[in-house]
Amino acid sequence: MTxxxxxxxxxxxxxxxxxxxxxxxxxxxxxxxxxKLRELSAEDVDRWLAGKSRVLSTSTVARVKSIxxxxxxxxQARDKVKRNVxxxxxxxxxxxxxxxxxxxFDQAQALLDATPATTMGAYVVVSLLTGARxxxxxALTWSHVDLTGDPDSVPPVPPSMRVWRSxxxxxxxxxxxxxxxxxxxxxxxxxxAEHRARQTTARSAVGERWIDHDLVFATETGTAMDAANVxxxxxxxxxxxxxxxxxxxxxxxxxxxxxxxxxxxVPIEQIARLIGHAGGSKVTxxxxxxQLRPVIDDGATAMNRVFPRxxxxxxxxxxxxxxxxxxxxxxxxxxL
Numbered sequence: 001m002t003x004x005x006x007x008x009x010x011x012x013x014x015x016x017x018x019x020x021x022x023x024x025x026x027x028x029x030x031x032x033x034x035x036k037l038r039e040l041s042a043e044d045v046d047r048w049l050a051g052k053s054r055v056l057s058t059s060t061v062a063r064v065k066s067i068x069x070x071x072x073x074x075x076q077a078r079d080k081v082k083r084n085v086x087x088x089x090x091x092x093x094x095x096x097x098x099x100x101x102x103x104x105f106d107q108a109q110a111l112l113d114a115t116p117a118t119t120m121g122a123y124v125v126v127s128l129l130t131g132a133r134x135x136x137x138x139a140l141t142w143s144h145v146d147l148t149g150d151p152d153s154v155p156p157v158p159p160s161m162r163v164w165r166s167x168x169x170x171x172x173x174x175x176x177x178x179x180x181x182x183x184x185x186x187x188x189x190x191x192x193a194e195h196r197a198r199q200t201t202a203r204s205a206v207g208e209r210w211i212d213h214d215l216v217f218a219t220e221t222g223t224a225m226d227a228a229n230v231x232x233x234x235x236x237x238x239x240x241x242x243x244x245x246x247x248x249x250x251x252x253x254x255x256x257x258x259x260x261x262x263x264x265x266v267p268i269e270q271i272a273r274l275i276g277h278a279g280g281s282k283v284t285x286x287x288x289x290x291q292l293r294p295v296i297d298d299g300a301t302a303m304n305r306v307f308p309r310x311x312x313x314x315x316x317x318x319x320x321x322x323x324x325x326x327x328x329x330x331x332x333x334x335x336l
Contacts, residue, residue: 001029004071020067027052027064028071037072037081042088049092058094065091101252102259103128105306107243112187112307114241119225120233122195123217126161127250129185129303131257131274134250135166136178138225141214142196147189158183158300163276167224178276183300186309192216264302 001024009017031048032040045068053061069086076084103111108128115121127137144164150157162181184192195216202220203210211222219225235245261274 001033001068001071004074008070008074023060023064024067024071027056028068032068037075040072040085042085045086045089049089053092053094056094057096058091061094062091065089101247101255103248103252103256105260105263107241108256108260109307111237111241111243115191115237116240117194117198118233119195119199119217120230120237122191123230124234124237124253125191126184126188127253128257129188129307130161130182131254131261132161132163132182133166133178133254133276134227134230136163136276137217138215138227138230139165139167140216141165142216143214145184145192145216147184147193147196159189160184180273180276182274185300185303185307187303187307190309260306261302264306 005021005024009020012020031051032044035044045065049061049065052064056064065086069084072081072084072086075081111128112125115124123137126132127134132140140161140163144162146161147159149159160181160183164179166178199218203212203222206221209221213222213224215222215224217225219229230250234248234250238245238248
C-alpha cells in the first residue's frame with residue numbers, strides 16, 4: 001500500500017493524491033496493513049468491507065475497496081502476488097448519506113440579507129443566484145466577469161460571467177457542457193462591484209505579499225481558496241441567517257438555485273443549461289453561439305424578480321409565478 005501511494009499516483013492532481021492517501025491511512029492500512037500479501041484471502045476482504053459498510057457510505061466503501069485493489073494490482077505486476085483477491089469481492093451497501101436539500105424562499109432571503117461585506121458574502125450571493133459549482137467559483141477570474149455588459153447594443157447584452165474554468169486537474173470544468181456564459185442578476189453585479197473595491201483595498205494593504213492570480217474569490221493574499229475555507233466561512237454566514245450550520249453546506253446553494261428557478265416557472269431545460277448540465281458538443285455549441293442570449297437572460301431575469309436589489313420589495317414570490325404549461329407527456333416530477 002505504501003509503495004502504491006508513493007509511486008503509483010504519478011500525474012494525479014495533488015488534491016486527489018491527498019484524498020486517496022488519507023483514505024488509505026485511515027481505513028485500509030490500520031486494518032490490513034500488517035497482513036502478508038500472499039496470505040490475504042477474499043474472505044478477509046469481505047469481512048473488512050462488511051465492517052466498513054457499517055460506518056461509511058456506499059460510495060466511500062467502493063472507494064477504499066478500489067484503493068486496496070489498485071495497490072494489489074501494482075504488486076501483482078511486480079510478481080509479489082499471483083492474483084488480486086479484491087476482484088473476487090462485491091461491494092456491500094454502506095450507510096446512507098445525507099440527501100441534498102434546498103433552501104426555501106424565506107431561508108434564501110434570510111441568507112441573502114445576512115451576507116456580510118466580505119469575500120464569503122459576495123460568494124454566497126453569486127453562488128445562490130447563478131447556481132455555479134463551488135469548484136467553478138473558486139477558479140473564477142475577473143477577466144471572465146463583465147459587470148457592465150453592453151446596454152446600447154441591439155439587443156442589449158447584460159452583465160455576465162464566463163464559467164469556463166474550475167479547480168479540477170487541468171483547470172477544466174466538469175464536462176464540456178459545463179462551460180457556459182450566464183447573465184448576472186443585478187444583486188450579483190452590486191455584490192461583485194463592492195467586493196472588487198474591497199479586494200483592491202486589501203491588495204494595497206498587503207503590498208508585496210499579494211500573489212496576483214486575478215481570482216475573484218481569493219484569500220487575504222490573493223491565493224486560491226480551498227474547499228475547507230469555503231465550508232468554514234459559509235457556516236458563519238449560515239449561522240448569522242438563523243440556519244443550522246450542521247445541516248447546510250455550500251454545494252446546497254446550487255441545489256437551492258435549481259429549486260427556486262423551478263418554483264419561478266423556468267422550464268427544466270433552461271435550468272439544465274444554466275447550471276451546466278447540458279451534455280454533448282452540439283448542445284454546448286448551441287449555448288455558446290445560437291442560444292447564448294436566451295440562456296443568460298432567463299435565469300437573471302427570474303432572479304431579479306425573486307431577489308431584487310436591496311431595499312426593493314420582491315415583485316413576486318416563486319410560488320406565485322404562473323408555471324409554464326407542461327408539454328404532453330412531460331413528467332412533472334422530472335429532476336435534473
